[in-house]
Amino acid sequence: MNLVIVEHDEVSWPEGLVRLTGARAAHLIDVLKAAPGAEVRVGLLDGPRGVASITGIGAGVVDLQCVFETEVPPRPRVDLLLALPRPKVMRRLWAQIAALGVGRVVLTNAWRVERDYFDAQILSPECYRPLLIEGLQQARDTRLPEVSVHKRFRILIEDDLDTLFAGELRLLANPSLGGTPSVRAAVSRQPAERVLVAIGPEGGWNDFEIQLLESHGFQSVSMGARTLRSDTACVALLALVHQALEG
């Protein structure tokens, strides 16, 4: 935990006092060996970062006095359209997605996605929100990715996409095809404020899905000749897009 995230309604305003219990308090006490008077980095969820002084430590309780900066970290410039992976894989991905930096995550059905994946607990906010916050605390970010789940691929692409992702460069990761540009080439050819990347299910999008994506502005990019598991592909691709955006 490189940043302790607190939520707006946990803070007594305007004094900036917070009483931590549970996992965050335990981490400060047991792992970081925090003592009264010490300072820790804090962040207000979807707000600014800051510094907190530890004003008291009790059994499983840590009291903080926070001073926040004025500036809020920018929203990550990458968004993710992900064919829903198996629940076990999705569980592992949440924190990594938030740590790498994603503005919005759209989870979608596809031909090769098993229907019952949508019943998984891991799609409930109670389950994924703490995992996203864990990723933010790792990466020292405060901007919680927005999440939506779409069971009907065609309606998502035809009706909802332009509202969710207006004006974004749209990329589609495909196993290497002749002449497919790299992520970097695609981003530098068409500079954009935000990039939306689509990652298919295990086994890939089917032909209909690829055509629908292409007819809605998605350009194929290559990630090399190696076929990756969807969680590996997700981490790799987010890293490549971020690096391409940074120039």
Place this chain on the structure above:
Amino acid sequence: MNLVIVEHDEVSWPEGLVRLTGARAAHLIDVLKAAPGAEVRVGLLDGPRGVASITGIGAGVVDLQCVFETEVPPRPRVDLLLALPRPKVMRRLWAQIAALGVGRVVLTNAWRVERDYFDAQILSPECYRPLLIEGLQQARDTRLPEVSVHKRFRILIEDDLDTLFAGELRLLANPSLGGTPSVRAAVSRQPAERVLVAIGPEGGWNDFEIQLLESHGFQSVSMGARTLRSDTACVALLALVHQALEG
């Protein structure tokens, strides 16, 4: 499984006959619904890829007749020096490392690595070799990464490194420091046949370790301002180096 890996001593030469049992046979029968006469992609471990005809299927048994190409896939041009992560994280990493493509993996101790990580089962070849092969089967590669485990960081760097990694460009992933070049900039500034990347433990290398690495030719590169968990950093960095090497 996008490629069925077989080992040299599983094949009857020169006919190319293989009898599969266990996980590979089960996958062909249950997941790929393979039937006699069908063809599957095969690869000889550390040898060429090829195509196999299914000549027979029994209870948990699949018979193949393989025809291999003449050319062996090139060894991946990236090597990895990794401060040993927690066993749970390391277990997840093996297949991903092999899928992304690594020639050699060197696992090392460091100040912030817990000593007892070295006792973990996951460092025995019986345990990691099948996971590496799983990654190769995912990525359609045949080149098994070489693995070595080093309990003494200083001896590794001072005595063994030049033998293990002669003439490689050496990069050290550091949380963003002013003026640190990107992976791409470092690779394009100093073209090299092979690249060795060093990834530190949770909490990072200590000052002594960074100095020792720098005095042995490691150049710091930036992965952006976000601090990543070591498995996320590993996947992200391997993707960035591969893309940089591909131009």
